[in-house]
Amino acid sequence: MNYRSTRDNKITVTSAKAIAQGISEEGGLFVPENLPKLTKDDIMSLCGKSYKDRAFEIFRRYLTDFTDEEIRYCVDGAYSTKNFDTDNISEISHLMTGTYILELWHGPTCAFKDMALQILPYLLNVSAKKVIDGKQIAILVATSGDTGKAALEGFKDVKGTSITVFYPEDGVSDMQKRQMTTQEGNNVNVCAVKGNFDDCQNGVKAIFTDNELKKQLDDMNITFSSANSINWGRLSPQIVYYISVYASLVESGDIEYGEKINIVVPTGNFGNILAAYYAKEMGIPVNKLICASNSNNVLTDFINTGVYDRNRHFYTTISPSMDILISSNLERLLYHLTNGDDKQIAEWFGKLAKDGKYEVTDAVKAKLGEIFYAGWCDDDATKSAIKQAFDEYSYLMDTHTGVAYKVYSAYKAATGDNTKTVIASTANPYKFGKAVYEAVGGDTAGLDEFTIIEKLEQHTGTTMPAPLAATRTKPVRFTGSVDKAGMPKVVLDFLKSR
Numbered sequence: 001m002n003y004r005s006t007r008d009n010k011i012t013v014t015s016a017k018a019i020a021q022g023i024s025e026e027g028g029l030f031v032p033e034n035l036p037k038l039t040k041d042d043i044m045s046l047c048g049k050s051y052k053d054r055a056f057e058i059f060r061r062y063l064t065d066f067t068d069e070e071i072r073y074c075v076d077g078a079y080s081t082k083n084f085d086t087d088n089i090s091e092i093s094h095l096m097t098g099t100y101i102l103e104l105w106h107g108p109t110c111a112f113k114d115m116a117l118q119i120l121p122y123l124l125n126v127s128a129k130k131v132i133d134g135k136q137i138a139i140l141v142a143t144s145g146d147t148g149k150a151a152l153e154g155f156k157d158v159k160g161t162s163i164t165v166f167y168p169e170d171g172v173s174d175m176q177k178r179q180m181t182t183q184e185g186n187n188v189n190v191c192a193v194k195g196n197f198d199d200c201q202n203g204v205k206a207i208f209t210d211n212e213l214k215k216q217l218d219d220m221n222i223t224f225s226s227a228n229s230i231n232w233g234r235l236s237p238q239i240v241y242y243i244s245v246y247a248s249l250v251e252s253g254d255i256e257y258g259e260k261i262n263i264v265v266p267t268g269n270f271g272n273i274l275a276a277y278y279a280k281e282m283g284i285p286v287n288k289l290i291c292a293s294n295s296n297n298v299l300t301d302f303i304n305t306g307v308y309d310r311n312r313h314f315y316t317t318i319s320p321s322m323d324i325l326i327s328s329n330l331e332r333l334l335y336h337l338t339n340g341d342d343k344q345i346a347e348w349f350g351k352l353a354k355d356g357k358y359e360v361t362d363a364v365k366a367k368l369g370e371i372f373y374a375g376w377c378d379d380d381a382t383k384s385a386i387k388q389a390f391d392e393y394s395y396l397m398d399t400h401t402g403v404a405y406k407v408y409s410a411y412k413a414a415t416g417d418n419t420k421t422v423i424a425s426t427a428n429p430y431k432f433g434k435a436v437y438e439a440v441g442g443d444t445a446g447l448d449e450f451t452i453i454e455k456l457e458q459h460t461g462t463t464m465p466a467p468l469a470a471t472r473t474k475p476v477r478f479t480g481s482v483d484k485a486g487m488p489k490v491v492l493d494f495l496k497s498r
């Protein structure tokens, strides 16, 4: 199977090239030429299999230029109990009859990004051997919190790679900062940037396109690569858990094969919900994909009106990983919904870059409405949803999952739809302990992060996961802070010192 650029159908590459390169040269994203289809037998044969074996079956259909041994190496390295606190890799919790929480945060950083970032280094390693033989890979990441830590854990001590992460000095939670500055490993580098997330991201983009720097790297036999969610190597692992959860629910007798389910996803960059769309297109029976946003509700408006307009107020919310006004992966969905109309995609995303706005055709609007339901809620509604789930079902959820739960509750009330439903839970509640403790009625005034967490444990009878607890005593290794202009030097000094 080959991969095409969303902005130029003439550009086709192998999966190894798509993964090693990350993004197509003219700015398009790589998408599979055609989606592999799963028959009833295919899906039934996944029942009773481990997560690793399910992942293996699904990757084989996408990474056709990888050998079975290479796929095994990737899957076995990533999805082991060395990295995850459960053999199942993701867990299913029953909230109420017919409503399931798919917990995607049992990995080393307690957020769903581990599901992809644990395997990406392996995929990248194998891909690099095929297409850029012998070069060292230098990963650069700009993070608003979760991605940076998950990438650091994924790439730490992986041979042939190094990683530098930039985060906005005042733009991440205390826990997120501790997680990153105490990072272990011999090939990792973390630096704060005096600015916001956009400054970090623009700084990284500037490094990627700095030809002088590129030449210096060439001399050191190093090439830059990216771990952000437009890389096919990050998206494809996310398809696995949506297929896997369906097989698990059939296996447990909660659903019968063929029964449709709803999938609710708290959405930012549109990566996670796009993976659910791919699972549906591959043959998982889905009724609605429910796209849940916080106050940055650009996607809600888009799905409901067909107009994407990023010219609006940017809110800083208690679900910060969804504080995004440009959802990059939407480009892939629109490519599929226009049946691969590369000219149209190039035009719309050109408009987005220029005016911050575009409008899709009536045909695409109709398809969006068929496949998706979209809703949003603000911080207060998120907190009351967390409280309600805890009071009624003794289930403690994080703020992002709270948004999804709130939007789903509103959907159900509005439509009366009783279809069994899977809610993607994207972070452990202790990752956002302050907001979660406030949601369940706690007073956090004047308290530090760890005191709040102790109180949250006492109040709810739950415990903080071990990887977060460990950050309390780990020494801080990275204290550097630069302005945007200083970022290239940080990268170069680090690479030279290795």
Ligand SMILES: *Cc1c(COP(=O)(O)O)cnc(C)c1O
Pocket (backbone or CB within 6 Å): 111, 112, 113, 146, 147, 229, 266, 267, 268, 269, 270, 271, 272, 273, 321, 322, 400, 426, 427
């Ligand atoms: C990244 C993230 C999201 C948003 O996922 P997208 O794939 O960007 O839509 C939601 N919740 C958490 C906790 C995240 O870290």
